[in-house]
Amino acid sequence: MSTDSTQDRLVCQALRQVESKLRELIQRHKTICAGLIDSENIPPTEASDIAARAEKCGAKAVLIGGSTAVDQIELDNVVKHIKSSVTSPVILFPGNVTGVSPSADAIFFSCLMNSDNPYFITQAQALGALAIRKYNLEAIPMAYLIIGEGGAAGFIGRARGIPSNKPSLAAMYALAAQYFGFRFLYLEAGSGADGRVSVEMVSAVRKVYEGTLIVGGGIKTADDARRASSAGAEIIVIGTMLEENDFETKFRDICKAVSQ
Numbered sequence: 001m002s003t004d005s006t007q008d009r010l011v012c013q014a015l016r017q018v019e020s021k022l023r024e025l026i027q028r029h030k031t032i033c034a035g036l037i038d039s040e041n042i043p044p045t046e047a048s049d050i051a052a053r054a055e056k057c058g059a060k061a062v063l064i065g066g067s068t069a070v071d072q073i074e075l076d077n078v079v080k081h082i083k084s085s086v087t088s089p090v091i092l093f094p095g096n097v098t099g100v101s102p103s104a105d106a107i108f109f110s111c112l113m114n115s116d117n118p119y120f121i122t123q124a125q126a127l128g129a130l131a132i133r134k135y136n137l138e139a140i141p142m143a144y145l146i147i148g149e150g151g152a153a154g155f156i157g158r159a160r161g162i163p164s165n166k167p168s169l170a171a172m173y174a175l176a177a178q179y180f181g182f183r184f185l186y187l188e189a190g191s192g193a194d195g196r197v198s199v200e201m202v203s204a205v206r207k208v209y210e211g212t213l214i215v216g217g218g219i220k221t222a223d224d225a226r227r228a229s230s231a232g233a234e235i236i237v238i239g240t241m242l243e244e245n246d247f248e249t250k251f252r253d254i255c256k257a258v259s260q
Contacts, residue, residue: 108142
């Protein structure tokens with residue numbers, strides 16, 4: 001191997017520190033939990049406290065998102081406070097170009113594959129790309145699929161939600177995501193959703209998709225998380241539960257249920 005190609009490989013590895021950390025944790029535990037904090041209408045100190053409590057319960061990463069977040073200064077302040085209270089990776093999970101902060105460790109650079117609006121498939125990504133490069137954020141390429149109604153994310157993203165009883169459709173999109181080269185795939189039922197991504201759908205996607213599989217929305221119990229993990233989910237995202245004052249017991253049980 002030439003010196004140039006070795007240097008290129010080392011640079012590439014250095015730029016994927018968070019991604020490598022996630023893969024290392026998944027290899028060790030099989031499935032990990034991540035806490036999702038909505039940056040909208042939450043004081044930075046409260047967000048920081050929630051993140052710290054979630055990490056103590058077993059969260060291996062903190063995601064920061066918000067489907068209608070527009071105040072980037074407020075977002076960056078939230079990110080800074082969370083960074084000061086946790087050692088886990090702090091990863092942006094933006095719904096638009098306004099969800100980019102220079103203070104995060106990484107960003108899920110996502111494509112809402114089943115949106116009817118090309119803005120959420122490629123245009124927002126193009127608009128945000130220069131800022132991500134300027135801030136030297138680690139970009140983790142991720143395909144994003146809305147399942148069912150999809151809550152606010154589905155509404156804002158104008159997604160044609162994949163019917164919950166049609167796992168073959170999700171598998172079809174998942175295989176397309178793999179061929180596009182997306183290393184992560186997120187199946188999203190929606191924040192606070194009454195339903196969740198079915199075990200059958202997770203299993204069908206896992207059979208064809210070889211990257212890291214994330215499942216979120218509607219997971220409310222340790223049994224929900226355990227079933228998703230057994231079906232092939234490698235990252236379980238918990239969001240709405242963290243808004244409860246006494247979420248620790250339930251969230252700790254979920255983290256323990258999926259970790260090996």
